Amino acid sequence: MMYDYDVVIAGGGHNALACAAVLCKNGIRTLVAERNDWVGGGAVTRELTQPGFRHDLFGSNHVWIHANPHIRELLPELKDYGLEYVWGENEIMGHPMTEGPGVIVHRSVDKTCDSIAEYSRRDADRYREIYDGFVEIKDGFTRNMFSPPSPPSYLPAAMERSEEGLRMLRNYSLSARAFVMENFEDPHIQAFLISWALGPNIKPTQQGAGSTFYIMIPAIHVYGQAIPRGGSIQLPNALARYVEAHGGKVLTNSPVAGILVEDGTARGIRLADGTEITARMGVVSALEPKQTFLKLIDEDALDPGFVRAVRNFTFGDVASFRVHFALHEAPQFKGGPDISKAPFQRTIGSVADIDRHFAELSVGVPTKEPPVHAHCWSLVDPTRAPEGKQTFMIDTFVPSKLASGNWAEIKDSYAEELIKTLRKYTTNMEDDNIIQRFAHSPDDIEAHNPCFVGGVPSGGERTLAQMGYFRPLPGFSQYRGPLKNLYLAGPSCHPGGGISGMGVITAQEMLKDFGLSSDD
Ligand SMILES: Cc1cc2nc3c(=O)[nH]c(=O)nc-3n(C[C@H](O)[C@H](O)[C@H](O)COP(=O)(O)OP(=O)(O)OC[C@H]3O[C@@H](n4cnc5c(N)ncnc54)[C@H](O)[C@@H]3O)c2cc1C
Numbered sequence: 001m002m003y004d005y006d007v008v009i010a011g012g013g014h015n016a017l018a019c020a021a022v023l024c025k026n027g028i029r030t031l032v033a034e035r036n037d038w039v040g041g042g043a044v045t046r047e048l049t050q051p052g053f054r055h056d057l058f059g060s061n062h063v064w065i066h067a068n069p070h071i072r073e074l075l076p077e078l079k080d081y082g083l084e085y086v087w088g089e090n091e092i093m094g095h096p097m098t099e100g101p102g103v104i105v106h107r108s109v110d111k112t113c114d115s116i117a118e119y120s121r122r123d124a125d126r127y128r129e130i131y132d133g134f135v136e137i138k139d140g141f142t143r144n145m146f147s148p149p150s151p152p153s154y155l156p157a158a159m160e161r162s163e164e165g166l167r168m169l170r171n172y173s174l175s176a177r178a179f180v181m182e183n184f185e186d187p188h189i190q191a192f193l194i195s196w197a198l199g200p201n202i203k204p205t206q207q208g209a210g211s212t213f214y215i216m217i218p219a220i221h222v223y224g225q226a227i228p229r230g231g232s233i234q235l236p237n238a239l240a241r242y243v244e245a246h247g248g249k250v251l252t253n254s255p256v257a258g259i260l261v262e263d264g265t266a267r268g269i270r271l272a273d274g275t276e277i278t279a280r281m282g283v284v285s286a287l288e289p290k291q292t293f294l295k296l297i298d299e300d301a302l303d304p305g306f307v308r309a310v311r312n313f314t315f316g317d318v319a320s321f322r323v324h325f326a327l328h329e330a331p332q333f334k335g336g337p338d339i340s341k342a343p344f345q346r347t348i349g350s351v352a353d354i355d356r357h358f359a360e361l362s363v364g365v366p367t368k369e370p371p372v373h374a375h376c377w378s379l380v381d382p383t384r385a386p387e388g389k390q391t392f393m394i395d396t397f398v399p400s401k402l403a404s405g406n407w408a409e410i411k412d413s414y415a416e417e418l419i420k421t422l423r424k425y426t427t428n429m430e431d432d433n434i435i436q437r438f439a440h441s442p443d444d445i446e447a448h449n450p451c452f453v454g455g456v457p458s459g460g461e462r463t464l465a466q467m468g469y470f471r472p473l474p475g476f477s478q479y480r481g482p483l484k485n486l487y488l489a490g491p492s493c494h495p496g497g498g499i500s501g502m503g504v505i506t507a508q509e510m511l512k513d514f515g516l517s518s519d520d
Helices: 014-025 070-082 109-119 121-145 152-158 163-173 176-183 187-198 210-222 234-245 288-298 304-311 349-360 409-423 442-448 501-511
Strands: 005-010 031-032 085-087 089-095 101-108 226-228 248-252 256-262 265-272 278-286 316-328 344-346 374-375 390-399 433-439 486-488
Touching: 005 089, 005 265, 014 031, 014 070, 014 234, 014 501, 031 234, 031 278, 070 089, 070 234, 070 501, 085 442, 101 109, 101 187, 109 121, 121 256, 163 256, 176 187, 176 210, 176 226, 176 349, 187 349, 234 248, 234 304, 256 278, 278 501, 288 304, 316 409, 316 442, 316 501, 349 390, 374 442, 390 409, 409 433, 442 486
Parallel strands: 005 031, 005 278, 031 248, 089 344, 278 486
Antiparallel strands: 085 226, 089 101, 256 265, 265 278, 316 390, 316 433, 344 374, 374 390
16 A cells, blocks of 8 residues: 555644654654644734734743753754744743732742742742752653653652652642642742642642642743743744655644544544545544544544543643733833843732632632733743834633633623733733733633633643543553554643643654664
């Protein structure tokens, strides 16, 4: 049989493209099929408000990609294809509060501890202790994060031998809220750290998030925070150019309607217009598992127990709601001039505010005046706004499904709720500073990309039952699907959501199967 390509990939997000880039670099002819007219999935930039204001629609903060050792090797080559990262050097994240100066997370851990010490010296020392613990183990940690996950008994078996190890294991199993309440004493610092840990759309009481602190606190100081000059879309665009320059093909406006299966082997894809594209060595689904296994593959080709496991995969109910702005000037946050230099801010209320927010969210009610995340990337990358102006956005967590009404009806009035919060923490966000605004509800987010099921960005709920060796499904965490030649990539796989370039892990596993990897 003549095959069209060596490998075909369904979905054209940055992970699919990163996977394709590594395969093409190794001489594997790879085709990527994307349903939209553009590539990038969750890494897309548009002039949503007015010409010259470049807004990141979804993922905007590129942290984890710089910790991923495989993609770090590719990043210098991507410069030739238009990707350049701009780094936050000093103030990275601001946390304005209604009392005191707020907390600034600097690239420097010392300066960050000084900022925390304005509220509590003991909390600053504990923060430092967590940072120091990671620096010793960071190489092993990042290797594990960007490798196929180990069996569930692996970590406990290594840690259960000492009292210190057992203490750490217990801490890992705590929720973000419980971890913070045990480890930090000042109520402002407690609220700041819980808010930070909820970044991947998790709930404060979700068990297993305790381990997050040992990663997120040190990683921001070790790896820093960077954004692509010109917007998030520069990453997938550069990857797509790289793929095409290395013998691959990227198709847009090409929704995948089926995965071709013959004798228990994945043989290619069928596009919505009926075109079939065959692949000699492998088919990768870089889509979420429900679409892959319940829509694109005939159920008869799959084991019923497997199909049941797919049906039980959950995305959770913590969705995102975002408002984009074209501004005359950058927001000025209360708490002194330094805090406003940070391009990313979280407004910090009290721990009780966080509890109320998530209690209401759990029953389908979007909270009034919710805490917001505020991003003004044009402060570090002026190419994202016309000269002298600023591109800005705020977002918050909302229920994926409303208890009553629908997002289309309440979108505009709910955008006002976020703006009310913003005004409480800033001095210049009245109407005369706002040139135009544009809101995105969970429904809009899913409409752009069906992998953001219910407007949830994480690619699958980050519960203990769906992380590590269980992600996406028990028995299938090694980036190989239940059919011969079928591979999996994307945020439903380990290590989960985020702009991390994890598609390269899938590519490495494929190279091993093809006998082309040096460490097979
Ligand atoms: C509001 C929001 C904010 C976020 N902020 C951040 C952030 O600041 N930092 C961060 O690291 N992450 C962030 N994320 C998460 C991040 O965007 C995702 O984890 C990331 O985009 C996943 O990349 P991916 O390439 O694996 O998949 P995706 O980006 O989901 O790409 C999947 C692609 O598949 C395509 N597709 C779907 N179905 C089909 C089909 N049948 N046929 C062909 N193509 C199909 C889609 O159109 C899409 O292009 C955010 C997400 C959202 C929604």
